[in-house]
Amino acid sequence: MQHILILGAGLSASSLIKYLLDHSEQYDWHIRLGDLSVETAQAKINNHPRGAAFYFDVNDENLCREEVKKADIVVSMLPASLHFKVARACVDFGKNMVTASYVSPQIEALNEEAKAKNVLILNEIGVDPGIDHMSAMQVIDRIKTLGGEITSFQSSTGGLVAPKYDNNPWNYKFTWNPRNVVLAGQGVSKFIRNGKYKYIPYHKLFKRIVRTEVLDYGEFEIYPNRDSLKYREIYGLDHIPSMFRGTMRRPGYSRSWNIFVQLGMTDDSFIIEDSENMTYREFVNSFLEYETKIPVETKLANYLGIEEESEIMYKLRWLDLFKPIKIGLKRATPAQILQHILLKKWVLDKEDKDMIVMQHRFEYTLKNQNKVILSSMAIEGTDQTHTAMSKTVGYPVAIACKLILTGKIKDVGVKLPLDASIYEPVLEELQSFGIQFIEEEIES
Amino acid sequence: MQHILILGAGLSASSLIKYLLDHSEQYDWHIRLGDLSVETAQAKINNHPRGAAFYFDVNDENLCREEVKKADIVVSMLPASLHFKVARACVDFGKNMVTASYVSPQIEALNEEAKAKNVLILNEIGVDPGIDHMSAMQVIDRIKTLGGEITSFQSSTGGLVAPKYDNNPWNYKFTWNPRNVVLAGQGVSKFIRNGKYKYIPYHKLFKRIVRTEVLDYGEFEIYPNRDSLKYREIYGLDHIPSMFRGTMRRPGYSRSWNIFVQLGMTDDSFIIEDSENMTYREFVNSFLEYETKIPVETKLANYLGIEEESEIMYKLRWLDLFKPIKIGLKRATPAQILQHILLKKWVLDKEDKDMIVMQHRFEYTLKNQNKVILSSMAIEGTDQTHTAMSKTVGYPVAIACKLILTGKIKDVGVKLPLDASIYEPVLEELQSFGIQFIEEEIES
Numbered sequence: 001m002q003h004i005l006i007l008g009a010g011l012s013a014s015s016l017i018k019y020l021l022d023h024s025e026q027y028d029w030h031i032r033l034g035d036l037s038v039e040t041a042q043a044k045i046n047n048h049p050r051g052a053a054f055y056f057d058v059n060d061e062n063l064c065r066e067e068v069k070k071a072d073i074v075v076s077m078l079p080a081s082l083h084f085k086v087a088r089a090c091v092d093f094g095k096n097m098v099t100a101s102y103v104s105p106q107i108e109a110l111n112e113e114a115k116a117k118n119v120l121i122l123n124e125i126g127v128d129p130g131i132d133h134m135s136a137m138q139v140i141d142r143i144k145t146l147g148g149e150i151t152s153f154q155s156s157t158g159g160l161v162a163p164k165y166d167n168n169p170w171n172y173k174f175t176w177n178p179r180n181v182v183l184a185g186q187g188v189s190k191f192i193r194n195g196k197y198k199y200i201p202y203h204k205l206f207k208r209i210v211r212t213e214v215l216d217y218g219e220f221e222i223y224p225n226r227d228s229l230k231y232r233e234i235y236g237l238d239h240i241p242s243m244f245r246g247t248m249r250r251p252g253y254s255r256s257w258n259i260f261v262q263l264g265m266t267d268d269s270f271i272i273e274d275s276e277n278m279t280y281r282e283f284v285n286s287f288l289e290y291e292t293k294i295p296v297e298t299k300l301a302n303y304l305g306i307e308e309e310s311e312i313m314y315k316l317r318w319l320d321l322f323k324p325i326k327i328g329l330k331r332a333t334p335a336q337i338l339q340h341i342l343l344k345k346w347v348l349d350k351e352d353k354d355m356i357v358m359q360h361r362f363e364y365t366l367k368n369q370n371k372v373i374l375s376s377m378a379i380e381g382t383d384q385t386h387t388a389m390s391k392t393v394g395y396p397v398a399i400a401c402k403l404i405l406t407g408k409i410k411d412v413g414v415k416l417p418l419d420a421s422i423y424e425p426v427l428e429e430l431q432s433f434g435i436q437f438i439e440e441e442i443e444s
Numbered sequence: 445m446q447h448i449l450i451l452g453a454g455l456s457a458s459s460l461i462k463y464l465l466d467h468s469e470q471y472d473w474h475i476r477l478g479d480l481s482v483e484t485a486q487a488k489i490n491n492h493p494r495g496a497a498f499y500f501d502v503n504d505e506n507l508c509r510e511e512v513k514k515a516d517i518v519v520s521m522l523p524a525s526l527h528f529k530v531a532r533a534c535v536d537f538g539k540n541m542v543t544a545s546y547v548s549p550q551i552e553a554l555n556e557e558a559k560a561k562n563v564l565i566l567n568e569i570g571v572d573p574g575i576d577h578m579s580a581m582q583v584i585d586r587i588k589t590l591g592g593e594i595t596s597f598q599s600s601t602g603g604l605v606a607p608k609y610d611n612n613p614w615n616y617k618f619t620w621n622p623r624n625v626v627l628a629g630q631g632v633s634k635f636i637r638n639g640k641y642k643y644i645p646y647h648k649l650f651k652r653i654v655r656t657e658v659l660d661y662g663e664f665e666i667y668p669n670r671d672s673l674k675y676r677e678i679y680g681l682d683h684i685p686s687m688f689r690g691t692m693r694r695p696g697y698s699r700s701w702n703i704f705v706q707l708g709m710t711d712d713s714f715i716i717e718d719s720e721n722m723t724y725r726e727f728v729n730s731f732l733e734y735e736t737k738i739p740v741e742t743k744l745a746n747y748l749g750i751e752e753e754s755e756i757m758y759k760l761r762w763l764d765l766f767k768p769i770k771i772g773l774k775r776a777t778p779a780q781i782l783q784h785i786l787l788k789k790w791v792l793d794k795e796d797k798d799m800i801v802m803q804h805r806f807e808y809t810l811k812n813q814n815k816v817i818l819s820s821m822a823i824e825g826t827d828q829t830h831t832a833m834s835k836t837v838g839y840p841v842a843i844a845c846k847l848i849l850t851g852k853i854k855d856v857g858v859k860l861p862l863d864a865s866i867y868e869p870v871l872e873e874l875q876s877f878g879i880q881f882i883e884e885e886i887e888s
Contacts, residue, residue, distance in 0.1 A: 188714050193734040197717045199778070200731070201708030203647035208733070229717070264645030270632050273641045273673070287644070289652070290637040334643070 001028050002405050005067055007056055007086060008077035009035035009044050012100070012126075014385045016077065016394030017044045017051075023402065024050035034067060058082045065089045073098070075401055083107060091119055096404050100126025100393050103414060111414040121414045122422075125400050127356060127392035128157040131377070131430070133234075133416060134396070134423035135437050136360050139375055140235055141420060143364050148371070151241055152363035153231075156212070156222045157356070158248025159389055162380040163217065165352040169315045171250030173346045175354035175381075176389055182266055182339045184247065191228035191244045200224060206258035211251070214357050214376045215438060222246035223254050234416070248357055256315045260338060262304050263287040268335035275332040279324040283337055297322055319345050353381040356388040358437075374440045379433075395433050399426045445472050446849050449511055451500055451530060452521030453479035453488050456544070456570075458829045460521065460838030461488045467846065468494035478511065502526045509533045517542070519845055527551060535563055540848050544570025544837050547858060555858040565858045566866075569844050571800060571836035572601040575821070575874070577678075577860060578840070578867035579881050580804050583819055584679055585864060587808050592815070595685055596807035597675075600656070600666045601800070602692025603833055606824040607661065609796040613759045615694030617790045619798035619825075620833055626710055626783045628691065635672035635688045644668060650702035655695070658801050658820045659882060666690035667698050678860070692801055700759045704782055706748050707731040712779035719776040723768040727781055741766055763789050797825040800832040802881075818884045823877075836879060843873045 004020055006013065020031055031048075034056025035041040041053035058064055058078055068074055068089040073096045076086045080101035087107050090097040094117050103123040114121050124130055132155055143150055160166070161173040174181060189200040189208075200208050209221045225245040232243050249257075260266050264287050272278065272286065281296055288299045300316075301308040316322070319341060327337055348354065360375040381387035400417070403409040403425055410421075417423050430436070448464055450457065464475050475492075478500025479485040485497035502508055502522055512518055512533040517540045520530045524545035531551050534541040538561050547567040558565050568574055576599055587594055604610070605617040618625060633644040633652075644652050653665045672689040676682050693701075704710050708731050716722065716730065725740055732743045744760075745752040760766070763785060771781055792798065804819045825831035844861070847853040847869055854865075861867050874880070 188708060188711055190714070194736075196726075196734055197730050198732075198734060199708055199711075199714075199716070201647070201706075201711060203645070204706070204708070262645075262648070264632060264643055264648070267632055267643075267645060270634070270643075272643070282640075286641050288642075290640060290642060292638075 001030055002072040003070060004029050004031045004073055004075065004401065004405075005071035006031060006033045006075045006077065007035075007058065007067075008079075009033050009037070009041040009053075010077065011385075011387070012390055012393045013077040014044065014387075014394065015390040016075065016398045018386070019395060019398035020401065021045070021048045021051055024048070027402065027405065029405070032067065032071070058085055061085070065092070068095055069093045071095055073401055073405055075099070075397060076101075077397075080104070087121055090121065091117055094119055096120045096122070098122045098125060098397050098400050098404070100124070100130055100397050102129055103416065108414055115413040118412050120404060120409070120411050122400055122404070122409075122411070123414065123416060125396045125417045125422075125426070126394075127389070127396070128358070130396050130417065131392055131435065132157060132358060132360075133418055134427050135358070135375060135377065136235060137418050137423055138420075138427060139360065139362055139373060139439075140237065143362065143366070143373075146366060148364040148366035150237060150362055150364045152361070153235070153237060153240060153242070154244040154246070154361040155231075155359070156220075156246040156248045157358045158220060160248070160250065160355050160357065161348065162353040162355040162388075165349070166250070168345070169311075169318050170253060170256065170346065172253055173348050173352065173354075174343065175348065175387065178339050178343055178346075179335075182335050182342070183268060185223065185226065186266070186268075187226055189224040189226050189228075191224055192232075192240075193242045193244070195241045197229075203261055206254040206261055209254045210246070212248075212359060212361075214248075214359050215378055217355075217357060217378050219251050220248040220357065221251050221254055222248050234418070242363070248359070252311065252315075256312045259300075259304060259306075259312060259316065263300075265334045265338045268333045270333060271331050272334060272337060275327055275337060276330045278327050280320060280327065280341060281322050281324050283327060283334075283341075284321055348384065350384065353383070354387045354389055355380045356392050360437075372442045374442055375437045376440070377435065377437045379435050391433060392435060395430055395435065396426050399429045445474055446516040447514060448473050448475045448517055448519065448845065448849070449515035450475060450477045450519045450521065451479075451502065451511075452523075453477050453481070453485040453497075454521060455829075455831070456834055456837045457521040458488065458831075458838065459834040460519065460842045462830070463839060463842035464845065465489070465492045465495055468492070471846065471849065473849070476511065476515070502529055505529070509536070512539055513537045515539055517845055517849055519543070519841060520545075521841075524548070531565055534565065535561055538563055540564045540566075542566045542569060542841050542844050542848070544568070544574055544841050546573055547860065552858055559857040562856050564848060564853070564855050566844055566848070566853075566855070567858065567860060569840045569861045569866075569870070570838075571833070571840070572802070574840050574861065575836055575879065576601060576802060576804075577862055578871050579802070579819060579821065580679060581862050581867055582864075582871060583804065583806055583817060583883075584681065587806065587810070587817075590810060592808040592810035594681060594806055594808045596805070597679070597681060597684060597686070598688040598690070598805040599675075599803070600664075600690040600692045601802045602664060604692070604694065604799050604801065605792065606797040606799040606832075609793070610694070612789070613755075613762050614697060614700065614790065616697055617792050617796065617798075618787065619792065619831065622783050622787055622790075623779075626779050626786070627712060629667065629670065630710070630712075631670055633668040633670055633672075635668055636676075636684075637686045637688070639685045641673075647705055650698040650705055653698045654690070656692075656803060656805075658692075658803050659822055661799075661801060661822050663695050664692040664801065665695050665698055666692050678862070686807070692803070696755065696759075700756045703744075703748060703750075703756060703760065707744075709778045709782045712777045714777060715775050716778060716781060719771055719781060720774045722771050724764060724771065724785060725766050725768050727771060727778075727785075728765055792828065794828065797827070798832045799824045800836050804881075816886045818886055819881045820884070821879065821881045823879050835877060839874055839877050839879065840870050843870050 031051045033041045045051035045053045076099045084106045185205045228245040358377045362373045475495045477485045489495035489497045528550045629649045669689040802821045806817045
């Protein structure tokens with residue numbers, strides 16, 4: 001019998017846990033699921049004969065090391081900043097480990113030690129990062145094998161509400177960590193186009209969008225991600241003239257979101273005075289000039305150069321942003337207040353389902369011909385537990401876990417899923433869950 | 445004989461050193477001036493019989509403590525972050541100390557210890573902070589004594605080029621630390637008006653200006669400083685409905701500076717790729733959309749919504765911003781590159797003189813009458829050594845030093861110059877150097 005240790009039983013772990021429990025009989029696995037909330041872990045195990053839930057606190061080092069020692073493989077679904085302690089124990093006890101998070105410099109530094117101990121620490125095998133890496137590398141490797149030269153790579157992902165449930169004026173609901181949505185894009189965004197580096201400051205980001213269509217899902221807009229440049233090296237495209245990564249939203253979202261950015265409402269660096277007793281309307285007004293004779297709505301429209309009867313203003317009114325509703329949050333930052341306001345309106349209803357869309361665009365030359373491949377994926381959630389997010393994060397992790405346990409993946413060291421030995425079998429099996437890329441060759 | 449130890453012989457210390465040497469015979473002082481550059485210190489002492497220059501490195505703790513031990517008073521003109529080591533030694537050896545810098549939390553924490561040892565650590569007695577505190581408190585205390593209630597306090601300072609030498613289209617030259625000018629205002633600016641808190645994000649700061657006139661010096665514009673709120677407590681105006689502090693520039697400056705902010709050129713948080721080989725023009729273009737058919741100038745004007753034939757564009761062209769001049773700086777941030785470009789154009793010529801302007805506006809009610817006092821000061825530099833900046837920073841420090849040595853200031857503990865016992869004699873003597881506030885009572 002092989003022992004799988006899963007750390008973290010949150011929403012993103014649901015599909016992962018289900019997959020491993022569903023296959024536990026077939027492969028003779030036993031699964032231990034640890035979480036700060038034993039109830040959450042128990043609910044996910046749901047009395048499965050091959051599963052056990054237990055209380056887990058990563059800060060209890062003895063507990064962490066004891067559990068890792070007993071396992072054959074460790075899956076960490078903890079918040080990204082907590083992976084290192086687990087990785088440290090895995091290397092010490094010679095256990096393989098899988099995570100869906102970005103590899104940290106701390107974990108990267110374990111590479112040589114992991115190799116020496118014959119241990120694989122496989123990171124970034126969720127959806128973004130994860131499926132994006134694997135699906136991109138599959139096409140990149142194929143084009144290179146054919147002798148083609150890639151001149152441009154664009155890749156975008158979006159977590160959205162599925163079309164059937166897409167019924168608010170923003171065409172957006174929180175399907176994932178709301179805080180990350182509010183803070184998205186802060187800093188500078190970098191990419192390269194035809195050999196020219198481009199830098200976009202945060203306050204211009206949501207005006208620098210591009211448009212695309214994805215399969216039968218219609219139109220999306222894309223705003224640039226923070227650092228597109230580092231992917232050149234990761235994907236072995238060091239000298240590619242154009243590289244761009246972005247986030248997808250439905251058309252019109254960015255123009256309206258930009259209002260919050262322009263006002264300063266996404267700032268998480270300072271506390272709003274007496275935020276508890278302030279109203280939504282006063283919150284808006286605190287970013288506008290002092291002028292008591294002009295309504296807040298008019299001041300905002302004039303300040304930001306939009307028409308008061310525009311669709312943007314309608315979206316803001318729909319959020320109750322101009323209403324005298326008490327905020328009620330003590331010592332809150334603007335970003336926390338904005339999140340609080342949005343959470344009341346952008347919540348998924350019980351029946352709502354989410355959706356993940358991803359699209360790559362490869363431009364390359366082959367035998368002196370310019371070619372363009374568009375590779376697109378869209379998947380909707382099954383229910384509020386097995387959301388598209390949970391499935392796309394969890395299945396790749398679970399499949400990788402199986403491939404390691406069954407000896408199909410034999411890598412060692414600190415790795416990303418960039419090699420065919422990993423991405424081929426994972427992408428192959430993901431298709432059975434409806435996670436499938438459709439390729440179109442289009443006019444260049 | 446009393447021994448004065450001055451640490452730091454930089455530009456800002458020139459007038460201070462001159463004052464103390466000029467009065468050294470009269471008061472029987474001996475002055476030791478320490479600097480990392482002995483040559484600089486020697487030049488400032490200029491063979492004065494009562495002065496001595498020596499090599500001083502604040503990181504040499506033994507040296508620092510030895511020198512402090514020998515002194516009767518210590519004046520630290522070192523960079524603000526280095527004052528603490530000196531203050532620590534002053535408290536240990538029971539020596540008084542004077543600085544022109546903002547008091548740090550570390551130094552503030554020495555308060556009780558300093559009191560117990562009968563030591564005065566007097567901070568923020570330069571120009572801004574310094575003369576601003578003293579000149580404001582003088583009026584505030586007077587209004588309070590008369591029984592008036594202050595309802596609004598606005599205070600602004602500017603370091604500019606004197607009118608006679610103000611001959612470039614920006615009406616601005618670097619008269620002080622250029623890096624601080626480039627980074628000015630980053631973060632959020634906070635103030636309060638009629639009881640309403642107002643927050644301005646950095647990218648809107650240079651559009652939220654107000655105008656004023658100062659004496660015979662004509663018109664200035666004011667952009668808000670970072671934190672106006674903390675001054676309510678410092679000035680004993682905790683419940684004042686309106687409090688605003690700002691920075692003065694000549695009209696038109698902010699609108700043009702805003703272009704750099706909007707493009708992202710003042711960002712100091714990331715490195716521009718291959719900055720060394722980039723040209724000014726390419727630097728500008730890196731913040732604009734990829735589009736090879738439209739000239740950079742047109743792209744910029746369209747992007748930021750200004751007319752190509754506007755005065756703003758003229759100011760940018762005057763800086764050579766669109767010329768193919770090599771930057772030549774390795775691994776530079778946008779802010780470093782911008783500073784490099786500006787330094788070539790905003791430099792003070794040999795004959796140029798600088799100017800400091802400061803203006804307070806007090807609104808108050810007295811016997812049911814609303815009143816407004818405008819209190820303004822302007823001083824020009826004497827030459828490139830005794831600049832307005834050097835005089836306004838140095839003379840208050842020097843005068844305070846004299847007042848402590850002669851027993852006129854008897855305070856102990858970590859202090860700011862907010863009490864009449866300090867500000868009255870300092871402001872009185874500053875008048876003899878032409879640093880004088882003119883009050884006007886104006887219509888409310």
